[in-house]
Amino acid sequence: MKKITVVSILLVSGILLLVNVISQKFFVRLDFTEGQQYTLSKATRDILKNLDNPVTVTAYFSEDLPPEMTKIRKDFQEMLVEYGNASKGMVDYEFIDPNVHKDKEEEAVQSGIRPVVISVREKDQSKQQRVFLGAILKMNEQTDVIPMVVSDEGMEYSLSTSIKKMSVVNKPSVGVVQGYGAPTLQDLGEVYQSLSILYTVMPVNLDDNALDLQQFKAIAIVAPSDTIPPASLAKLNGYLANGGKLFIGINRVNGDLQSQSGTVVNTGLEMWLASKGIMVDSSFVLDAQSGAVTVQQQQGFFMMNTQIPFPYLPLVKQFSGHAITKGLEQVILPFASPVSFTGTEGTFTPILTSSSKAALSPAPTTFDVINKKYTSADFQMSNITLGGILDGLPGGGKLVVFGDGDFPVSGERGSQNKDNINLMVNAIDWLSDDTGLIALRTKGIATRPIKEEYLGDDNAGKRNFMKYLNFGLPILLVILYGIFRSQTQRNLRLKRMQERYL
Structure with a gap:
C-alpha cells in the first residue's frame, strides 16, 4: 500500500514538473x-x-x-x-x-x-x-x-x-507645413510625439525654392489661416504628380464664441483642392450629437459654470471600417465644414461623416449659445461627409482631407482628445504605407455609449422601456424559475407518494 502511495506521489510530481516545463516553452492564454x-x-x-x-x-x-x-x-x-x-x-x-x-x-x-x-x-x-x-x-x-x-x-x-x-535605424521624413497662420510644431505637440516614433518630423517652408519636397514620405497642412501664394501651392502639384502623399486639415469657417459669430476663411488652399475635385464648402456642420461648451449662468445669487451641448461641435462616433478610422471611438471636430467630390480623376472615399441628425449653416452667421433650444426639426440632413481619401491619382499621389483643421491641435492646453490625435497620426501612417501601429494605437477597452436612436426627448419612451425591461426582466426570470422548480418538486413528491401507496 505504501509503495503504491509513493509511486502515485512521484507520478503526480513528475506530471506537474513536465507541465511546468512545457508551459515555459508554450504559453497559451x-x-x-x-x-x-x-x-x-x-x-x-x-x-x-x-x-x-x-x-x-x-x-x-x-x-x-x-x-x-x-x-x-x-x-x-x-x-x-x-x-x-x-x-x-x-x-x-x-x-x-x-x-x-x-x-x-x-x-x-x-x-x-x-x-x-x-x-x-x-x-x-x-x-x-x-x-x-x-x-x-x-x-x-x-x-x-x-x-x-x-x-x-x-x-x-x-x-x-x-x-x-x-529598433528603427533610418526613419523616413514627414513634413509639416509651417507659416501662413498654421499651428507650430509645438502646438501639434501630441501629434509630433506620436509621429516621432516612426518618422523624423520636419518643418516645411513652401516658399523655400531650395527645398526638395520629394524627400518627405508625407506632408501635412494643418489649419492655415493666411493666404498661401499660388507659387507655393503649385509646388504641391509637382509633389503629387511624383507620387507624393498629402494630409490636409482645412478650416473654411471660423467660429468665435466670444463674439458668438462665424465667418468665412479663404486661404487659397480651398481653390487648390477644388482643382482636384474636392469641394470644402464655407458652411458650418451642425450635429445633434455634439460636444459641449461651458457658459456662465445666473442661478439665484450665484454665477455658475454650466455645460451646454453646442451642435457646431460635431462629435463623430460612427466610423467606416477603413484602416485610418478603425478602432476610434469618438472624434470632436470644432466648427467643421462639409467635404464633397466632383472631380473625374481618382477615387474619393468618405471616411468620416456626421450622425443621422445633422444640418448646414452657411457662413457668415451668428450663434445663440445660451438661448437657442435645438429640436429634431433643426436637423434634417444625415451622414454629411466631414473627411475623405482621394487616391488613384496620376503618378500615384494620395490625399487625405478633413473639413476641419483644429481637431489635432493641442495648443496652449498641451492636451487634446486622444482619438483626435490618433486620427491624424493614423492618416499619416496610412499615407506612408506603414499601418503597423494603427491597430495597436487604437487598441483599448471599448466604451458603450448610448445608441443614437435612444437619444433626445423624442425617444424618452424607448429609453424608459429599456430601463424598466433591464430592471424587471431578471426579476421575472427568477420568479418563473422558482415556479418551475416548485412545480417540479411537487410533481416529484406526488409521484413518490403514489409509488408508496402502490
Missing part, C-alpha cells in the same frame, strides 16, 4: 474579450519577430502597493513574459524596488522615472506613500523610458512603441 485585450496584437508580434538585438526591460516598481496598482504590476509582468516568449528570448526583464535600494532610486529618477505620491490607509490612518511605476528599456547603447506604466489599455502600446523607436 484564452482571450474572450471583444477587443482581444489580453492578446498581443499582430503589430507587436511583427516588431518582436524582427528584433535583431536583445532588449532589456528594467521595471522600477515599489512593493506593498494598493490593490489596483498591484494589479498593474502583475499585468505588466505577465505582458513581459509574453513579450519574452513571442520574441524567442530577445526580451528580458527584471523588477527592482527603488524604495529598498536607494542607489536604484537615484538611478530611476535620473533616468526620468518620477515617484508618484499616493494616499493609503493603514490601521485606520491615512498616510502619504511614494511609489514607482516605471520602466527603462535598453537595446545596445539606446535607451527609452516609460515614466509611468498605465493600466492594460495603454500598456502594450507603451512597450511596443518604445521597442520600435529603438
Whole structure:
C-alpha cells in the first residue's frame, strides 16, 4: 500500500514538473474579450519577430502597493513574459524596488522615472506613500523610458512603441507645413510625439525654392489661416504628380464664441483642392450629437459654470471600417465644414461623416449659445461627409482631407482628445504605407455609449422601456424559475407518494 502511495506521489510530481516545463516553452492564454485585450496584437508580434538585438526591460516598481496598482504590476509582468516568449528570448526583464535600494532610486529618477505620491490607509490612518511605476528599456547603447506604466489599455502600446523607436535605424521624413497662420510644431505637440516614433518630423517652408519636397514620405497642412501664394501651392502639384502623399486639415469657417459669430476663411488652399475635385464648402456642420461648451449662468445669487451641448461641435462616433478610422471611438471636430467630390480623376472615399441628425449653416452667421433650444426639426440632413481619401491619382499621389483643421491641435492646453490625435497620426501612417501601429494605437477597452436612436426627448419612451425591461426582466426570470422548480418538486413528491401507496 505504501509503495503504491509513493509511486502515485512521484507520478503526480513528475506530471506537474513536465507541465511546468512545457508551459515555459508554450504559453497559451484564452482571450474572450471583444477587443482581444489580453492578446498581443499582430503589430507587436511583427516588431518582436524582427528584433535583431536583445532588449532589456528594467521595471522600477515599489512593493506593498494598493490593490489596483498591484494589479498593474502583475499585468505588466505577465505582458513581459509574453513579450519574452513571442520574441524567442530577445526580451528580458527584471523588477527592482527603488524604495529598498536607494542607489536604484537615484538611478530611476535620473533616468526620468518620477515617484508618484499616493494616499493609503493603514490601521485606520491615512498616510502619504511614494511609489514607482516605471520602466527603462535598453537595446545596445539606446535607451527609452516609460515614466509611468498605465493600466492594460495603454500598456502594450507603451512597450511596443518604445521597442520600435529603438529598433528603427533610418526613419523616413514627414513634413509639416509651417507659416501662413498654421499651428507650430509645438502646438501639434501630441501629434509630433506620436509621429516621432516612426518618422523624423520636419518643418516645411513652401516658399523655400531650395527645398526638395520629394524627400518627405508625407506632408501635412494643418489649419492655415493666411493666404498661401499660388507659387507655393503649385509646388504641391509637382509633389503629387511624383507620387507624393498629402494630409490636409482645412478650416473654411471660423467660429468665435466670444463674439458668438462665424465667418468665412479663404486661404487659397480651398481653390487648390477644388482643382482636384474636392469641394470644402464655407458652411458650418451642425450635429445633434455634439460636444459641449461651458457658459456662465445666473442661478439665484450665484454665477455658475454650466455645460451646454453646442451642435457646431460635431462629435463623430460612427466610423467606416477603413484602416485610418478603425478602432476610434469618438472624434470632436470644432466648427467643421462639409467635404464633397466632383472631380473625374481618382477615387474619393468618405471616411468620416456626421450622425443621422445633422444640418448646414452657411457662413457668415451668428450663434445663440445660451438661448437657442435645438429640436429634431433643426436637423434634417444625415451622414454629411466631414473627411475623405482621394487616391488613384496620376503618378500615384494620395490625399487625405478633413473639413476641419483644429481637431489635432493641442495648443496652449498641451492636451487634446486622444482619438483626435490618433486620427491624424493614423492618416499619416496610412499615407506612408506603414499601418503597423494603427491597430495597436487604437487598441483599448471599448466604451458603450448610448445608441443614437435612444437619444433626445423624442425617444424618452424607448429609453424608459429599456430601463424598466433591464430592471424587471431578471426579476421575472427568477420568479418563473422558482415556479418551475416548485412545480417540479411537487410533481416529484406526488409521484413518490403514489409509488408508496402502490
